[in-house]
Amino acid sequence: xxxxxxxxxxxxxxxxxxxxxxxxxxxxxxxxxxxxxxxxxxxxxxxxxxxxxxxxxxxxxxxxxxxxxxxxxxxxxxxxxxxxxxxxxxxxxxxxxxxxxxxxxxxxxxxxxxxxxxxxxxxxxxxxxxxxxxxxxxxxxxxxxxxxxxxxxxxxxxxxxxxxxxxxxxxxxxxxxxxxxxxxxxxxxxxxxxxxxxxxxxxxxxxxxxxxxxxxxxxxxxxxxxxxxxxxxxxxxxxxxxxxxxxxxxxxx
Numbered sequence: 001x002x003x004x005x006x007x008x009x010x011x012x013x014x015x016x017x018x019x020x021x022x023x024x025x026x027x028x029x030x031x032x033x034x035x036x037x038x039x040x041x042x043x044x045x046x047x048x049x050x051x052x053x054x055x056x057x058x059x060x061x062x063x064x065x066x067x068x069x070x071x072x073x074x075x076x077x078x079x080x081x082x083x084x085x086x087x088x089x090x091x092x093x094x095x096x097x098x099x100x101x102x103x104x105x106x107x108x109x110x111x112x113x114x115x116x117x118x119x120x121x122x123x124x125x126x127x128x129x130x131x132x133x134x135x136x137x138x139x140x141x142x143x144x145x146x147x148x149x150x151x152x153x154x155x156x157x158x159x160x161x162x163x164x165x166x167x168x169x170x171x172x173x174x175x176x177x178x179x180x181x182x183x184x185x186x187x188x189x190x191x192x193x194x195x196x197x198x199x200x201x202x203x204x205x206x207x208x209x210x211x212x213x214x215x216x217x218x219x220x221x222x223x224x225x226x227x228x229x230x231x232x233x234x235x236x237x238x239x240x241x242x243x244x245x246x247x248x249x250x251x252x253x
Contacts, residue, residue: 003031010034010041013144013249019048020135123215123242126154143248147204153178153196153213157188160215160242165196166225168233170207170250174226177211184221185214206250216241 003014003023010018010031017023018031035042127139130150137143139151155163164185165178178198179186188194212229214220220241228236228243236243 003027003034009038010044012140012142015041015044015048016137016140016143018045020131020137123158123160123244124156125213125244125246127211127246127248128152128154139246139248141247145202145209145248145250146253147202147206147250148253150199150201151177151211152199155188155194155196155213155215156192157190157194157215159190160217161187162216162219163188163196164214164216164220164222164225165198166212166214166222166229167209168212168229169203169205169209171205173205174229176222182222184219185216188215202250206252208247208249211246211248212236213244213246214238214241215244 003010005011014023014027014031018028021028023031035045128136128151129139129143129145130136130152131146132148139145145151153165157163162185163178164182165176167175167177169175176182177200178196180198180200210229210233212225214225216238218240220238224238225236225243228238231237235245
C-alpha cells in the first residue's frame, strides 16, 4: 500500500485508517514517521483528532437524548434489502446516537479534503460512516470504506424543498439511498442541518462509489437523476436541482 499521494503527503485514506488503528503495523510506523517530519501532515492529523474529540464531547452528548426520545416514540425498526441493506434507528441506542449527527462547519475555501460538500450557507451535505465496534468518522473524497460499513447523511437544504440521494457503485449500478428505493425525492424542511432518516449498510461490491445528493425546489424523479449521472458522472446537470457529489472507495475487508 502506498501511504502518500502524488504531492508527497499522507493520503486521506492513510490518515483515516491510521486514526481508526486499521493500518498494518509497517504502514502505521511509516505513517507516524512521516508525521514527525512533515508539518503539513502533522497539522492535518492534529485537526482530525480535534474533530474526533469534539464529536465525542459535544455532538454525541447533544444528540443522544433526542435519539432516545425518538426511539421510545417509535419502538419499531426493521431491515429492508434491495442492493444493500436499509437500516432504521432500531439498531440500538448507542449505534443510533452515534449516527445522529449534526456537524457544524465554518467559512473557508474548500479543498479536496473538506468534509462538507457544497456552498457554505446554501445547499450542502455531510456523509458519515460507522464501522463495527462503533467507530464513527466523516467520509471525504477518497475515504476508504468496507462492506458492512454503515453510512448516513446530514444535509443543509438551503432554499431547496426536496432531497433525493442516489449512488453508483463500483459495478456501475445505480441505487436510491434516500428515500430508500423510492421513485422520486421527498420534501425537506428549511432546517440548517437536517439528519435524513436513511442509514445504509454497504454491500460486497468493491471499487469507487459516488454518492449524489439532489436538492431541488420541485420533486425530482430517480430516473431523471440516474440519467443525469450517466451523462456526466463527475458533475451531473439536472434542471431545477443542485447535485452534490461525494466519492469514496470500497475495499474488501
